[in-house]
Amino acid sequence: MLDPNAFLLDIKVAEVHPVGRYGIGIAFSDSHNTGIYRFEALRAACECPQCIAKKGNTPTNIVV
Numbered sequence: 001m002l003d004p005n006a007f008l009l010d011i012k013v014a015e016v017h018p019v020g021r022y023g024i025g026i027a028f029s030d031s032h033n034t035g036i037y038r039f040e041a042l043r044a045a046c047e048c049p050q051c052i053a054k055k056g057n058t059p060t061n062i063v064v
């Protein structure tokens with residue numbers, strides 16, 4: 001289990017920018033900015049009613 005005292009809780013999204021035509025990059029207020037979030041991975045992780053309906057009940061593996 002994560003220790004909530006071991007993490008900064010006030011980290012915010014500082015910037016979101018497109019990466020090619022396949023994803024987005026997010027810069028966080030703690031200066032982390034190296035992740036690329038592919039659209040297909042974001043869609044696979046999305047739990048909104050539309051995405052759940054499209055996915056059915058198939059478990060998804062998320063690779064970011």
Ligand SMILES: [Zn+2]
Binds near residue numbers: 046049052
């Ligand atoms: Zn969705």
